[in-house]
Amino acid sequence: MKFKRFFAVFKARNIEFFRDKSSLSWNLLFPVLLLVGFSFIFSGDGRSAYKIGVVQLTSAKLGHTTDKHDFSKNTRYVDYIQYDSVDEAKSKLSNHTIDMVVEPLTLRYWVNKESSKSYLVEKIFSTELRGYTRLQTSDKAIRYVDWVLPGILGMNMMFSCLFGVGYVIVRYRKNAVLKRLKATPLSALEFVSAQLLSRLFIVLFLSAIVYSGCNLLFDFYMLGSYFDLFVIGMLGAFCLISLGLLVASRSKSEELIGGLLNLTSWPMMMLSGVWFSLEGAPPALKAFADFLPLTHLVAGARKVLTEGATLADISYHVSCLVVMSAIFLSLGAYFFSWNTER
Structure with a gap:
C-alpha cells in the first residue's frame, strides 16, 4: 500500500x-x-402512548403487595414498566425515557418538570394520585x-x-x-x-x-x-x-x-x-x-x-x-x- x-x-x-x-x-x-x-x-413526536414506571421492590421486600396502582389496568394507550429501584426509574424519568414514576407502597410519585408528557400524565391520573406525595426529579433538568x-x-x-x-x-x-x-x-x-x-x-x-x-x-x-x-x-x-x-x-x-x-x-x-x-x-x-x-x-x-x-x-x-x-x-x-x- x-x-x-x-x-x-x-x-x-x-x-x-x-x-x-x-x-x-x-x-x-x-x-x-x-x-x-x-x-x-418540545416533545411532540406524534405518539399517543405514555410510559409510567412502577417501583415494586420495597413492597416485595416487606412481603406484601398493594393494589394502589390498579387504576393502570383500566387506562388505554399507557405502558406500565416495572422497576426494582427508585433510582433507576428516576434516572429514566430524568432522561425522558418514561413520563412518570409511581411507588405505590410509599404513596409517592415523581414527575419531570421539563417534560410535557410528564405534565399530561399527571393531569390524566390526578384523581387516582390523590393521597400520593408529589415529587420532582432532583437532577439538573434535561x-x-x-x-x-x-x-x-x-x-x-x-x-x-x-x-x-x-x-x-x-x-x-x-x-x-x-x-x-x-x-x-x-x-x-x-x-x-x-x-x-x-x-x-x-x-x-x-x-x-x-x-x-x-x-x-x-x-x-x-x-x-x-x-x-x-x-x-x-x-x-x-x-x-x-x-x-x-x-x-x-x-x-x-x-x-x-x-x-x-x-x-x-x-x-x-x-x-x-x-x-x-x-x-x-x-x-x-x-x-x-x-x-x-x-x-x-x-x-x-x-x-x-x-x-x-x-x-x-x-x-x-x-x-x-x-x-x-x-x-x-x-x-x-x-x-x-x-x-x-
Missing part, C-alpha cells in the same frame, strides 16, 4: 464533496432545522432537545455515511471509473481505505461544526467527556460507512442502491432511539434493534451527554460497533467488484 496513491484519492474525494455546494449545504442545514423544530414542539440531540446527529451521520459512500461507489462503477482505476497501480485496499477515511473525516468534521454551532443557540446539556463523545461518534461513523461499503459492494444501478440504502436506513431511523425510547417495547423488537449500528451510536452518545458515562460504562455499545465494523468491512471487501458486470 503506497501512501502517495492513497492520499491522492483521499484528497480528490474531499475536494469532490466540498465543491458540491448543495450536498454540503444539506449536511449542514438539515440537522439544524430539525433541532430548531424540535426545540419549539430538556427534550438535549435528549433528542444524539438521535438527530446520529441520523444525519447515518444518511451521510450510507448515501455518501453507496452512491459514490455505484456511480464510479456505473461510469466505468472503477474499471479504469483497476488498470492503475491502485489496489482495492487503497481505494476502499481512502473512501472510508475520507467519508469519516467529512462526517466527523461536519458533525462537530453542527454541534458547536447549535450549542451556542441551545446550550446543550453535557455531563461526560468530549473525548468519549468523539470516540463513540468515530466508531459509529466507521461502522455505518462500512455498512455503506457492503451495501454498494456489487450494485451497478443507482436506482437499486437507492432502494437498498433506504431499506437499510429506515429501520434504523425508526427503531434506534432517534425520536423515542424503546423502553417497555416487546423484547423481540429490542433484540432486533440491538443489531442496528445506529442503536449503539445513539445510545452510547446519549449516555455520555446526559449521564456522564465513560467509555468503560458504554463498553457494550463500543464492542458492538467494533464487531459490526469488522464484519461489514470484511464482507464488503470480499464482495467488492471493480466492474459493472456482476
Whole structure:
C-alpha cells in the first residue's frame, strides 16, 4: 500500500464533496432545522402512548403487595414498566425515557418538570394520585432537545455515511471509473481505505461544526467527556460507512442502491432511539434493534451527554460497533467488484 496513491484519492474525494455546494449545504442545514423544530414542539413526536414506571421492590421486600396502582389496568394507550429501584426509574424519568414514576407502597410519585408528557400524565391520573406525595426529579433538568440531540446527529451521520459512500461507489462503477482505476497501480485496499477515511473525516468534521454551532443557540446539556463523545461518534461513523461499503459492494444501478440504502436506513431511523425510547417495547423488537449500528451510536452518545458515562460504562455499545465494523468491512471487501458486470 503506497501512501502517495492513497492520499491522492483521499484528497480528490474531499475536494469532490466540498465543491458540491448543495450536498454540503444539506449536511449542514438539515440537522439544524430539525433541532430548531424540535426545540419549539418540545416533545411532540406524534405518539399517543405514555410510559409510567412502577417501583415494586420495597413492597416485595416487606412481603406484601398493594393494589394502589390498579387504576393502570383500566387506562388505554399507557405502558406500565416495572422497576426494582427508585433510582433507576428516576434516572429514566430524568432522561425522558418514561413520563412518570409511581411507588405505590410509599404513596409517592415523581414527575419531570421539563417534560410535557410528564405534565399530561399527571393531569390524566390526578384523581387516582390523590393521597400520593408529589415529587420532582432532583437532577439538573434535561430538556427534550438535549435528549433528542444524539438521535438527530446520529441520523444525519447515518444518511451521510450510507448515501455518501453507496452512491459514490455505484456511480464510479456505473461510469466505468472503477474499471479504469483497476488498470492503475491502485489496489482495492487503497481505494476502499481512502473512501472510508475520507467519508469519516467529512462526517466527523461536519458533525462537530453542527454541534458547536447549535450549542451556542441551545446550550446543550453535557455531563461526560468530549473525548468519549468523539470516540463513540468515530466508531459509529466507521461502522455505518462500512455498512455503506457492503451495501454498494456489487450494485451497478443507482436506482437499486437507492432502494437498498433506504431499506437499510429506515429501520434504523425508526427503531434506534432517534425520536423515542424503546423502553417497555416487546423484547423481540429490542433484540432486533440491538443489531442496528445506529442503536449503539445513539445510545452510547446519549449516555455520555446526559449521564456522564465513560467509555468503560458504554463498553457494550463500543464492542458492538467494533464487531459490526469488522464484519461489514470484511464482507464488503470480499464482495467488492471493480466492474459493472456482476
